[in-house]
Amino acid sequence: MKKVIAMVMTSFWLTFFLIGCSNNKETEESTITFAAAASLKNCMDDKLIPMFKQQYSDIKIQTTYDSSGKLQTQIEEGAPIDIFMSAAMKQMTALDEKGLIVKDSIVQLLENKIVLIVSQKNTKGISAFEDILKADKIAIGDPSSVPVGQYAKETLTNIKIWNEVIAKASLGTNVTEVLNWVAEGSADAGIVYSTDAVSNKKVKTVAEAPEGSVSKVIYPLGIVKATRNEVAAKKFVEFLKTDEANKVFESYGFKKNK
Template sequence: MRFLLSILALLTLAPAALAQEKGPLVLAAASLQEAMTDAADAWGRGGHERPRLSFAASSALARQIAAGGRADLFVSADADWMDDIQKRGLVVAGTRAVLARNQLVVVSRPGLPRVASTKGAALGRILGGGALAMADPDSVPAGKYGREALTRLGAWQAVAPRVVRAENVRAALALVERGAAPYGIVYATDARAAQGVRIAGAFPPRSHAPIVYPIARLTAGTSPEAEGFRRFLLSRAGQAILARRGFAAR
């Protein structure tokens, strides 16, 4: 009887033990796919449980967290969505930091005219009747940065009717890769990771708010390695991994 009780106890504890062995769950902006995968691999090679990664638009991830979704770390592509969950009390105090920075560019299929200027109606004239792929400018950071830049440069009214809204920046990039849109607005790191597209133009840095990626631990997190992985990403080694994928230092 005592033997059977011991077996039952082990079976009861097994799921909890297995859960503890899983690496931290990281919710990260879609534009971080390659860089965060590289960092997770490096962390795993160091003898740690490899982090589990989930990528989507920062807006979708923040809403998931606000709705009670459990995760250990959140990396947003802008400060606004991190502000949103922090105001809800869902961020561990003292763990928020800027992880990396990025640039905003126009991409196109090879052979199309370059965008020498994003001012006024120049981009509208180049587009002609073609589409401009963007992440949703109402909620997704890449789209918000894009609309802000085009508005400041006086080009938004000219291009707004031709904007094709995508659920995230990688979906916008895919539209250009597949030829569904001749041009798109994405981050420089997305263009670097893409196949069959080129950078056709770049936005002046002062045309939009600085593109920063804040990282923070979440109060719903349970992984004992979450803080260690956060610190690794912010370390010299972690920053070098991000730099190899084109992200600017924090």
Template sequence: MKKLIALAAAALLLAGCGASDTAGDQTLRISAAASLTDVIGELEPVFSESHPDTELIINYGSSTKLRAQIEQGAPFDLFLSASSEDIGKAVQAGYIDEDTVVPFAENRLVLVSADRVDGSVGDVLRSADGNIAVGQPDSVPLGAYTKESLAAAGLWDPLDGRLVYGKDARQVLTYAESGNADFGVIYRSDAVISDKVNVVGELPPGGTPIVYPAGMAEQAENPDGARDFLQLLTGDQGRQIIADYGFALPGGGK
């Protein structure tokens, strides 16, 4: 009798482990740059229609902070980054499968304001009064791109004391929309979705192209789901949504 009870207990334990594994396979965890919020929002119902039993958990933030979370053990299956540098570091540290890394979008920087402002970006930044919202250059890819662009144009140091720093791309947009900052340097894709800011002009490119790469976790709990979402993102439907939201396609495509 004791042997039968032990066998039954072992069977229940194995059944419990199997149920847990199956449940885990029904969750897809994606860490995504904040500037991709609307693109992912469009793709979620499309993916869910073909994967009705999969729960999507999306963690948005700046790519650098998302990478730090991954390095600290945060679970994820797919990383959608606004920074080639951050995904490269995740690959080097063994968190991303290098063979799965693929660029899926590009972006540009624009100067915006809640008011209509005439003049070139350089002239406006040199002469206009008021604060300018930018991303944190040390922890937000948008901020690093902004600093690189403005420094190359000789504008970064003269703006010292007028900069307001945001924790991610969407916070910078919010500062500009609300008037908490008179101007903001944001991605072109964020300017496209906002009806509260006006584009003054495009910033000159810095030395680092603004490329968005994706990569699957080296130890993904749901590799099939991650692979399917990545195929959706890089396929015809995903590319159309990416373009609709103001991003450029890899290689300068529209």
């Protein structure tokens, strides 16, 4: 009889242990890495990721922010990135053409604007894009790898002052660096996204890129094919597409792409 009881108890505890292991597995935290253009850092870190975490406590989001060109290169070299959000279609398209993005996962999510900024103490009389030549020191993103620099070059080329500007320009590695140079007074004027301009009280926007001078600034979002957690990645992407997330993007100056 004692043997029977012992066998029953052993079976009970074994079942309890297996159920416990199963439950732990189900609630185990997933981790995904989100690589995004530097201009997205504030809205993501301050609002959107905490909001997502409230809905999906079992998914941890690791972030890395830099120029879209640098992030593209990292993905091409096999960096463990699950989701990519760039500040231009160029980088996303290049990755997609190489088969590095999950098929049909790309969403052209947001739109931004290109603006000319000066410090709040500006005394150069700069009030239009053509006035940028009045600046002794100019800050723009490096057109070879930084989308905001590519947009700046396109704008300045179309208004026929690119050669004069590049002769006195410092090239930033990402849009945040360009913004900080102007804010700190290292540059008299710079070209950034409108969302960056409103994030720093030490600078002011004096002009938007002239109509027809620059391509539409689109922020695409896509899942990297090498992801090891596509299910969790899809949940984050779907969250960023919601009306709730869009309200946050709009509060930071972005517009939903239509």
